[in-house]
Amino acid sequence: MKDASYSAIYESLNARRLSPQQVAMTFVPQDQFTVLTKNRHSVLLGPRGSGKTTLLKMLQPQAIEYWEGDQGETHRGAIDYTGVFISTDVSWGAQREALGDGKLDADVHEQLGRSLFVTHVLRALVATMEYRTSKPTGKEIAHFRRLSVPLSRQWAIVEALAARWLLRPKIATYTALKQSLVFRMADIRKLAQDLVGQADAKERVRADENAFLRYHFLDEVICAITLFNDDVDEPEARWALCFDELEIAPDWVSDQLFRSIRSADDRILIKMAMSPVSTRANPAIFEHVTGPSTLNDFDTIRLWYTDKVEPLKFCQDLWNAVVRRRGHASLTPHDVLDHSQTELHSTNRKSTKSAYGVSSDMMGSFERLSRSDASFSAYLKKENITLDKLGELTPEKFAATIRKVAPIVVFRDYFRASDDQKRSLRTRKILSVYSGADSVFAITEGNPRWFLLIVNAMLDKAEQSDWKISKEDQAEILSNVAGRFLAMLKTLPVPPATVGTLKLSLIGVIDRVGLHFERKILIDDFNPDPEGTFSPSLMTTPRALASLLDKAVNAGALIYLPGQRDELILRTVAGKRFRLSYLLLPLFRVPIRKGRSVSLTRILKLPENLPRTQIPLIAESDL
Amino acid sequence: MNRPVRASEIAEEVSAISYDLIIGAVGYEHRATHIAKLSNLSAIGKKLAFAFREPRGGHFAANFAWYCENGFDVTSSSDSEFAAWLHEVVLPKCLSVGKIDIRVAVDISCFNRYRLACLVEFLTRPELDCISETDFWYSIAKFDPPSEREELNTLVGPINSRFGGWFVDSDRPTVGILGLGYEEGKALGAVEHLEISDTWCWLPDSPVLEYLPEVVKANHVLLSEAPTLKHVKYSVSRPAETLTRLIALASNLSTENNVMILPFGPKMFSLISILVSLVHPAIAVWRVSAGENLAPVDRIASGFEVGLRVGWQKQR
Numbered sequence: 008m009k010d011a012s013y014s015a016i017y018e019s020l021n022a023r024r025l026s027p028q029q030v031a032m033t034f035v036p037q038d039q040f041t042v043l044t045k046n047r048h049s050v051l052l053g054p055r056g057s058g059k060t061t062l063l064k065m066l067q068p069q070a071i072e073y074w075e076g077d078q079g080e081t082h083r084g085a086i087d088y089t090g091v092f093i094s095t096d097v098s099w100g101a102q103r104e105a106l107g108d109g110k111l112d113a114d115v116h117e118q119l120g121r122s123l124f125v126t127h128v129l130r131a132l133v134a135t136m137e138y139r140t141s142k143p144t145g146k147e148i149a150h151f152r153r154l155s156v157p158l159s160r161q162w163a164i165v166e167a168l169a170a171r172w173l174l175r176p177k178i179a180t181y182t183a184l185k186q187s188l189v190f191r192m193a194d195i196r197k198l199a200q201d202l203v204g205q206a207d208a209k210e211r212v213r214a215d216e217n218a219f220l221r222y223h224f225l226d227e228v229i230c231a232i233t234l235f236n237d238d239v240d241e242p243e244a245r246w247a248l249c250f251d252e253l254e255i256a257p258d259w260v261s262d263q264l265f266r267s268i269r270s271a272d273d274r275i276l277i278k279m280a281m282s283p284v285s286t287r288a289n290p291a292i293f294e295h296v297t298g299p300s301t302l303n304d305f306d307t308i309r310l311w312y313t314d315k316v317e318p319l320k321f322c323q324d325l326w327n328a329v330v331r332r333r334g335h336a337s338l339t340p341h342d343v344l345d346h347s348q349t350e351l352h353s354t355n356r357k358s359t360k361s362a363y364g365v366s367s368d369m370m371g372s373f374e375r376l377s378r379s380d381a382s383f384s385a386y387l388k389k390e391n392i393t394l395d396k397l398g399e400l401t402p403e404k405f406a407a408t409i410r411k412v413a414p415i416v417v418f419r420d421y422f423r424a425s426d427d428q429k430r431s432l433r434t435r436k437i438l439s440v441y442s443g444a445d446s447v448f449a450i451t452e453g454n455p456r457w458f459l460l461i462v463n464a465m466l467d468k469a470e471q472s473d474w475k476i477s478k479e480d481q482a483e484i485l486s487n488v489a490g491r492f493l494a495m496l497k498t499l500p501v502p503p504a505t506v507g508t509l510k511l512s513l514i515g516v517i518d519r520v521g522l523h524f525e526r527k528i529l530i531d532d533f534n535p536d537p538e539g540t541f542s543p544s545l546m547t548t549p550r551a552l553a554s555l556l557d558k559a560v561n562a563g564a565l566i567y568l569p570g571q572r573d574e575l576i577l578r579t580v581a582g583k584r585f586r587l588s589y590l591l592l593p594l595f596r597v598p599i600r601k602g603r604s605v606s607l608t609r610i611l612k613l614p615e616n617l618p619r620t621q622i623p624l625i626a627e628s629d630l
Numbered sequence: 631m632n633r634p635v636r637a638s639e640i641a642e643e644v645s646a647i648s649y650d651l652i653i654g655a656v657g658y659e660h661r662a663t664h665i666a667k668l669s670n671l672s673a674i675g676k677k678l679a680f681a682f683r684e685p686r687g688g689h690f691a692a693n694f695a696w697y698c699e700n701g702f703d704v705t706s707s708s709d710s711e712f713a714a715w716l717h718e719v720v721l722p723k724c725l726s727v728g729k730i731d732i733r734v735a736v737d738i739s740c741f742n743r744y745r746l747a748c749l750v751e752f753l754t755r756p757e758l759d760c761i762s763e764t765d766f767w768y769s770i771a772k773f774d775p776p777s778e779r780e781e782l783n784t785l786v787g788p789i790n791s792r793f794g795g796w797f798v799d800s801d802r803p804t805v806g807i808l809g810l811g812y813e814e815g816k817a818l819g820a821v822e823h824l825e826i827s828d829t830w831c832w833l834p835d836s837p838v839l840e841y842l843p844e845v846v847k848a849n850h851v852l853l854s855e856a857p858t859l860k861h862v863k864y865s866v867s868r869p870a871e872t873l874t875r876l877i878a879l880a881s882n883l884s885t886e887n888n889v890m891i892l893p894f895g896p897k898m899f900s901l902i903s904i905l906v907s908l909v910h911p912a913i914a915v916w917r918v919s920a921g922e923n924l925a926p927v928d929r930i931a932s933g934f935e936v937g938l939r940v941g942w943q944k945q946r
Contacts, residue, residue, distance in 0.1 A: 024803040024827035055825075097824055098890060098914060099800040101787050109791035127800070189798055196796060491818060491851060498819030498918055500783045512782045 021456070022061040023251075027070035030061055034074060035328045036082075037165050037321050037454075039308045040065065043278065044086050046245070048268045051280040053310030054563030056456030059280035062310075063249040066090030066278065069138050072147040083151050088245035088276055091135045093128050097509060107199035115208045118220055119199050120257060123192055125224040128248070129172065130188040132228055136164075136235055137181030139350055154239050164234050171230060173219050225263065229272050236274070247276035254282050254561070261285075268304050282561035283311070284577045307575045311452065313568045315445075315599050316591065317470045318453025321567065325458050326448075333466065335474070342446035343476060345491060347443025348372075348421075349414040349598060363397055364446040369413060370394065372420040380419060382532035386412075412535045414598035421594050422529050438593045439478035441485055449599045450485060450589045454563065457590060461488050482593070489593050492564075501558050504551035506611050513555050516611070517564055521587060523594030523610040539602015540568060544584040548610050556580040564588050568601070632754045632942040634905050637870040640765055640937030644668045647765065650732040651724060653749070656681035656697050656704060657740035658688030663696050664769040664931035665737035671700055672844075676723045680715065680745070681706040685926045686851045709921075712745050713802040716752040722894050724758060731762050739769040743900045744894070747790040751903045766938045768898045770866060771929035773840035776812045776848065781920040786823060788892075788916055789900070793907045795914025797888040803827045806886040807880060808852070809903065810834070811895035812844040818852045820892050828887070829856050830879065834895050836866045837934045845895065866896050869938040873902045880906050880913050890914040898936055905940065 021174040022030050040062050043049050051059050064070055067090045071083055103120050111119070140156045162179040169176055169184060174191065176183035198217070202208040212220055228248065236244045236320075253261050264277050312318040323340070330338045348368060363369050370614060373394055376383045387394070390408045421440045441450065447465070451458040464484045469476040493514070501513045520541060543556060557580060559565040568584040569575055577583065584604050592599060640647075645668050654666050656679050671677065679702040681694060697704050703723075707715055734753075738746055753764055761829065788794030797804075806826035808817045810833055821829055831853055832846055846853065853861060862879075864872040876891075883889050891913060893900040903915045 021825050021827050023825060094800050096800065096804075097786075098795070098888070098916075099797060101916075102794050102796055102914070105788055105791040105794040107791075144933060193796070193798060437914060490815070491822060494815035494819035494851075495822030496819075497815065498783055498786060498823045500786045502784055503782055 022064055023094065025064075027064050027067045027092070027568065028073045030064045031070040031073035031079075032075075033062065033328065033332070034070075035321070035324050036078060037062070037310070037453075039310055040082075041135050042306055044082060045306065046087065046276065047117075048276055048305035049278045050305055050309055050576065051278065051308045051310060052077075052283050053280075054282060054454075054561055054566075056454045056563060057310040058092075058127065058455045059462075059613060060251050061455065063090075063251055063278060063280055064092050066247055066249055067092050067135065068151045068153075069135075071150060071151045072143075075148050075339045079148060083149055086151075088247045089135060089139065089152055090145060090247045090249050090278075091132050092133045092249045093251065095127075095250075095252045095255050097255060101411060103257075105618045106196060107203050110203045111199060112208055115202060115212055115606070116199075117257075118212050119195055119202075121259065122220040122222065123195050124257065124260060125222050125227065126191045126195065126219075128224045129227055129231070130185055130192075132246075132248075133168075133181055133185045133188060134232055136231075140181065153156055160238055160380075164238055164595040167234055168231055172227070174230075176510075195220075209520050223263075225267055225275070229275065232274060243274060245274050245276055247278050249278040249280075251280045253279050253478070254285065277305070281576075283567050283575070284560050284580065309569075309575055311454075311563075311566060313566065314601055315449035318451075319445075319448055321453050322448040322451060322458060325455065326462065327460070329462055329466065333470075338474060338598060340448070343474055344442065344444040344447055344481060345448040345475075345478070346466065348440055349417045351444065355487065363409065365395070369417070372413075372417045373409075376416050376420045376423075380533060383416070383419065386533050386535060408535070414600055415535070415537065418528055418598045419533065436488060438482040441593050441599075442478035442481035447481065447485070452563070452566070452589055454590075455491075457488065460491075461485065464488075485593050489590055492588075492590050493594070496562055496564055499558055501555050501561060502551065504549060504555045506549060506552055509611065511552065511555070511611070513559055513564070516552075516555060517559065517587065517591065520524040520607070520610055521591065521597065523605075524587070524597045524602070525595045537602055539597070539600055540584050540586045541610055542604050543581050543605045543607040548581045553580055560585070564591065631756060632758065632944050634908055634940045635943040636941035637873050637905070638939050639870045640939050644765075644767060644937065645670050647735070648673045648733065649735045649765070650674070650729065651676040651678070652735045652737070653720065654697065654702065654737040655740040655745070656690065656706075658682075658686060658690040658693070658926045659740050659771075659929040660689050661769045661771060661929050661931035662689070662693045662740040663834075665735075665739060665830065665935065666697070666700070666702075669735065675727060675735065677702040678720060678723060679704045680712065680741075683708050683797045688926045688928050690705045699719050699724060706836070709742070709744055713748045713752070715813055716748060717943045720752065721755070721757065724760060727760065727887045728860070729774050730760060732760050733763065733765070734761050735765045735767060737767045738767070738897050738901055739767070739771075741897070743789050743897070746900055747793050747904050747915070750901070750908065751790065753942070754908065755938065756944070760862075762943065762944070763939055763941045766869075766898075766901055766940065768869075768896070768901075768936045768938075769931045770836060770838055770896070770934040770936065772928065772932040774927070775840050776814065776840055776844060777925065779925050781813075781925065783918055784921040785917065785919040786820065788914060789904065793904055793915040795888075795890065795907065796912045797914070798912065800888070802888050805830065805883050805889050807876070807883075807889065807891045807903075808832060809891070809893040809895045810845050810849050810897035812841065812846040812848045813852075814893065816918060817892065817894050820894075820916075821852065824890070824916075826890065828860075830860045830862060830883075831856050832864055832876075832899065834864045834866050834899065835863045836896070838932050864899070866898060867934070867936050869898050869902055869936060873900070873905055873938070876902055876906050878907055881910055884910060884912060888912075888914075890916055892916050892918070895920075898938065901938065 041168060043051060043062055051062060055057050103123055106119050107116060139152055140154050140161060143150060165179040165181060165184050174187040202211060232246050256424055264279060268277055299327040306562060326340050330336055370434050377387060377394060392408060417440060451461055461484060463482060465476050468480050499513060503510050503512045524539055524601055560580060565585045566588055586601055589599050644665060648670065652669060652674050656662060679697040681704055683706055705719060726807050736749060753761065806821055806829045808829055808831050810817055810831055835842055871893055880889050891903040893903040907913050907915045
């Protein structure tokens with residue numbers, strides 16, 4: 008039974024909308040969080056929903072104090088700086104862009120936009136100072152960097168900051184100072200409107216009374232923390248400025264932040280969250296990230312997973328947290344979701360071979376396919392495999408010839424009609440082949456947003472039937488979520504790319520890639536190592552297509568698979584390797600695996616087909 | 631800037647009202663001339679029509695010809711030139727009427743949302759204190775099933791820069807008020823893209839009865855997730871009532887949230903959303919648009935016309 012607080016917090020699915028305390032109450036740390044908490048600059052990379060905002064928010068004292076359990080205690084001991092979370096999102100970015108209703112001189116507009124951003128940063132900083140010096144409520148799990156500062160000293164700091172920032176708070180408290188900064192932002196907006204059509208706009212921006220328009224945010228942050236630190240007798244205390252969604256912030260922000268990494272005051276840590284591809288392509292960013300010295304300047308933390316095994320532990324942790332909140336801590340994923348038809352992860356040789364026993368589902372798939380698919384039968388013959396003698400295979404041979412191809416076999420058996428029917432596909436609309444704990448976890452990509460959406464929906468359903476959910480119901484939920492993801496991708500404002508005679512949308516590219524892999528798995532002759540990943544060619548990828556692919560990566564539709572020597576922050580997708588998000592696979596009837604890489608150019612030469620993504624996702628089975 | 635201070639449904643037929651100025655849009659839809667044809671054109675002093683550069687086709691040529699033949703001053707330009715057209719052409723026409731209180735009719739049926747926003751913004755100009763009321767007319771289209779063709783969006787953003795809203799505290803949760811249409815998944819996609827945490831779904835109850843079930847079907851995922859308490863059915867035929875209800879909801883929500891209205895569906899709801907943002911400037915009105923990639927879909931007038939009369943408070 009869910010309680011009201013559970014509903015409000017868990018179902019929000021979006022850390023941006025939760026208070027730091029709420030984020031902390033439901034926080035399940037990924038391994039990457041430990042890297043982020045280090046006393047170093049960090050760049051947190053990941054597509055939307057991967058947890059960037061959550062991790063940054065958790066660095067604030069307002070969150071750390073509410074983090075229960077051993078991990079909370081450990082991190083409270085390990086983090087020796089004060090985190091300041093600086094939010095941004097699409098709507099705030101657009102409102103900043105709309106200053107002056109689009110009618111201002113470009114220089115004036117930029118000046119006002121910068122000032123707005125600086126004020127926003129200072130407001131976040133003052134809010135954190137306010138928190139550290141405020142009286143605890145008693146609800147905190149433990150205190151973190153709290154200070155007891157006499158009011159008279161607080162007044163002095165606030166008055167000094169107000170004087171410097173040309174503010175006039177009604178009273179000399181952090182709260183009033185914070186409010187003054189909020190009013191300042193409204194004043195900037197009003198000034199923008201007043202300056203529209205004014206010939207002296209530039210002069211007015213430069214006037215002494217508007218000196219605040221020319222502040223440099225890092226300089227002002229350093230002034231503020233110097234005052235604060237000195238007053239509380241922590242002169243070397245460090246502050247971490249945590250910037251979210253850097254790709255939405257103006258170019259100059261990321262430029263200044265990267266420059267600051269090398270030159271800033273030692274008391275400032277910079278922690279940035281951004282998408283894997285820098286769509287603004289600010290050359291300054293890449294000037295900073297190349298070169299051997301940059302290896303020591305900051306940690307680049309990857310928040311996506313390249314394969315289905317990497318996120319399993321995190322998914323298990325998320326599961327445990329979810330079921331615990333529902334009051335059923337003992338429920339395991341296999342209790343509720345059962346096992347997947349395609350065994351994804353097993354290190355137990357004995358249990359692996361028993362999964363291929365005579366009357367097992369897996370063996371059934373192998374046997375049916377050997378009868379219906381001549382190319383698979385030929386494969387078995389070529390490898391000298393007799394299905395009723397699998398026990399005689401060496402572990403290495405078993406792994407290389409049977410376990411490796413099992414997902415492909417299951418899918419071919421499930422979806423293919425027999426060779427007699429000329430390699431058509433069964434129109435199976437219920438994709439129960441994706442059900443089961445391991446498959447479901449893999450499909451979520453370890454993305455907390457999608458994980459919570461999918462798992463909560465499945466648990467809601469399971470709760471009605473003794474905590475078990477059928478394969479068909481799992482498949483319906485996965486299809487609905489895939490459809491939801493697709494709806495979001497269709498909304499993205501991405502101009503189509505012309506490739507040869509093709510005019511391709513983002514969805515169109517995804518369609519073609521998915522259909523290509525579907526063909527390789529299901530229609531072409533059986534191949535034990537079919538294509539499953541792709542690479543846009545360095546030489547033949549038009550800019551418009553690269554731009555479209557950038558957006559697909561940042562949205563999480565395409566997953567970047569960096570090689571050992573590849574940089575994580577991408578300046579271009581060309582020459583890099585990608586796969587489709589596992590969340591989209593149910594739309595294309597492709598098993599959850601990586602596979603060999605193929606050139607994207609070759610994929611896009613496919614003839615026109617009905618786009619898979621336009622086939623309605625239907626709930627009823629036609630079996 | 632003038633502000634809307636009163637609104638009412640127009641009880642009279644459009645033909646019974648004598649206007650000093652009528653503004654229409656020359657588009658590719660059949661219904662582009664419907665309101666103008668119903669009007670008492672011979673009694674209208676100034677007649678202006680704005681033609682789209684793109685997309686054309688469909689019934690555009692016939693509409694263009696009709697407007698020209700019936701005494702309309704027709705100008706063509708792109709979206710980006712529209713605001714300038716209003717200032718350079720429409721403003722002098724309004725001022726040249728020479729009356730203190732001129733009656734203006736605007737047929738919003740074929741204006742896109744951006745131009746609608748520009749029009750409303752224009753009407754709030756302090757120079758236009760000669761306009762105390764504006765009648766906005768909307769011709770409800772006959773039902774046609776939703777197009778299966780995929781629209782490629784090129785814009786997700788404020789309906790225009792004037793109505794982008796102002797979120798004083800970006801840390802506050804964003805609540806979306808969605809005027810639903812029958813394009814499948816469009817509202818859901820916008821909610822996902824903008825990461826809106828809480829949604830109120832406004833369903834259009836149209837006198838053309840076939841629409842509502844299609845809207846429900848196209849948005850079934852979104853509707854299943856939002857509590858039924860947050861499903862609001864509004865009458866397309868009663869825009870003044872809808873405006874009042876939307877102002878009430880939006881102002882209530884804005885005390886603790888950042889509020890964003892996404893007006894899919896009937897154009898009248900878009901107009902109402904813009905008027906709400908005029909009353910509460912912090913509220914954002916956003917659009918999802920295919921822009922010039924929009925595939926032309928013809929719409930024929932159903933015979934149901936809706937009028938919203940807005941009274942302006944003049945502020946110099």
